[in-house]
Amino acid sequence: MFRVVAIVAGLGLAFAAAAEAQTPRKGGTIRMTAPYGSSFTSLDIHTTQRAQDEIYAKALHRSLYTWNSAEGKPVLELAREDVVSGGGLVHTFKLRDDAYFHNGRKMTADDVIWSYNRIMDGTKAYPGARYVRVIEGAAAVEKGQAKDISGLKKIDDFTIEMKLTEKVDPGFYFFTALTSIYPADEAAKEGFIQSPIGLGPFKFVEHVPGSRIVLERWDRFYKPGKPYADKVTVSIMGEAAARDVAFRNKEIDTSVLGPAQYVAYQSDADLKGTIVEVAEVFTRYMGMNTSFKPFADKRVRQAINYAIDTDLIINKLVKGKAYRATSWLPLTSPLYDKTMKPYAYDPAKAKQLLAEAGYPNGFEFEWTTSQNESWGLPIVTAVIPMLDKVGIKAKVKQVETAVLAEVVRSGDYQAFIYSQQTGPDPQAALKCFHSSTPQSACNYMNFKNADFDKLMDEAGQADDVAKRGQLLQKANALLYDEAPVWFFNYNKAVMAVQPWLHGVQLNATELTHQNVEDLWVDETSPAK
């Protein structure tokens, strides 16, 4: 009997200990890292689309929606309710009445309207304009034809009406920090950029340019009991090797891993358990310019896909830090089609297709690339001999990443290799290939296909979500068959997280973007 009691008691204690271990602890400092460069672009998050800047912005600011990693979709953040009317085009948002800016003032509808109008200032080219443009009348403000967005109406202090130009889920458009809500009165002042004020769980303390941002808990944050930590520091650490030393030395809590470190951490018994990974919504590919004669033929584009041993490149060069692309929509897209199979490595089939297209001896093209280790020159260098085997010669043209962005938008290339955001909104990701989408927007291959357009148009009109999903999946399959790109891989984002940091979310839109209010550190943290 005693033995049974002892076992039960032991189990009870074990469960209690486990429960305690999972109970978020208040206090401590979360020490995050910003790995994508040697500085933050700006403390005005409206001006910058770099993933680097959104890392701190997730702590400082809030948008109308936020990304829920567990559910894999955007959810309301600054509004409690969204009532849809007007055939799916009108959204009436009931805003939170308990959201306070860091200067103590309550957020109202005026702040939301002011922020969206600001983002549409065409002379500033705010990157968030591409999202706000979905509101009726926003484009007119951007072009200087109107002062205010006509599709935004204040009903009362905590209610706004938003009329959209198309039937889309506004959550996908208003969840990033690019559309953060600013305090209308304060943000217009000159000093705002130096000492920004937001609605996020942490308030600004200091920015040491090129080194770190420090934020501390905002006690009037609207989520009860959150945030857990007292302080957040975001250290700028662009060098992977330096991050590695700092992580091993327990000076930082998170570190993004590149392919080489991914392998090293996996083979280290002490570090293996720190790895978290997620398929991010980015597709890596080689884009082909259809105005270049050989690439105008679908069979040539398919031949390229058959000619490359993609799995070999992913395993050997990318060190397994990627998932094989089986279509345009990535693994974590809600409409990812598991039944689709990637193009097989089949040089014979590639040769046959080339011969059928009138290129039995192949052809030559220029391949524009950056130096990126995961989707740049090293990959191109590995692919060239594979293409050579089927008679296709590729000449490399190397440019800076910033220049590559301009090259793909202007169409000044024969082929290029790139990484493009293909989510989280599958409709927006596929719409890039609609013939009405300008090349300068995201139709970089200048793709035009009447059947594809028809499917997308029908999806855009569909009220039934399931039907819309089916149409979009068909469009995705059609795109795969048309092969305007070599479907290379979907990024596998990998981050090392110290064992004392809890609540890390597997954010498929960008792993480093964490809802910081959900993170907490236990007592084993050196920065407790």
Place this chain on the structure above:
Amino acid sequence: MLSFLIRRLLQTVPTVLAVVLLVFVLFSVVPGSIVSTMSDDSDPQVELRMKQQLGLDQPVYMRFGAYVARLAAGDLGASFRTREPVTTMIAKRAWPTLQLIFASMAFAVLLGVPLGFIAALRPGSLVDTVSMVLAVSGLSLAKFWLGLLLMYLFALKLGWLPSFGYGDGGLKYLILPAVTLGVSPMALLARTTRAAVLEIMTADFVRTARSKGMSETRVVKWHVMRNALVLILTTMGLQFGALMGQTVVVEKLFSWPGIGSLLVDSVLQRDIPAVQGSILVVVLFFLAINLLIDVLYGVIDPRIRYA
């Protein structure tokens, strides 16, 4: 002396103008623009309006003229990226860079000059060989690799120092980046000092001093050291300028908030005013250090006149 200073200051004006012009011309011919780095999908109309607002729709010569006019009034313009005044951006980063450079140079001088002296006083000895092996190694080591090595040893293995960051700007954060940056000038100073001392030791005036019965300590102190200082100072001056350009790697590696990392980021994002401002500061620093060295020549060796 005063006329010398004024003349030298006036000489810096064409140098500065040439640098500004060069940066302008370079950035007007290299591909890529700030507009494309700011947004993925700008409407061509919006791009045009933005270019108008930034003045990028003007011909290069007009932009150059406007910039020089602003420069004359002490205005470096506003950053395209952050919309902050460039002077503010540079001011925030100038002190950490100066801290790093002066600490590196202090390390280089305090270690390199004595090492060179000792080696020269005992040529061919074990001390000489070890000193020169260290000096050659110091010159050959890549800063990035050396920095990582120091991080690994002093932060990870020994736990004596933080591996990165600016912290409160205190000494413990400064040591590793300063040593990483200072090893190369230290090695150069050691070699230069050794060569200078060896040459002076065989000079006629040293032989004369010895033949007069002057002790070896006095010979070294009054004749050798003083004469060697001219060459050491010249090397120091050149190294100061070089260090300003080399901080980029060290700042990035150690997350040190200096002008080097500002310059690199600004170049990558085609933030022309920030690039011009940063380069201008580097050039002015280089010119100022050289001017100071010229003045010091006269203090060390009164025979040098400012003719």
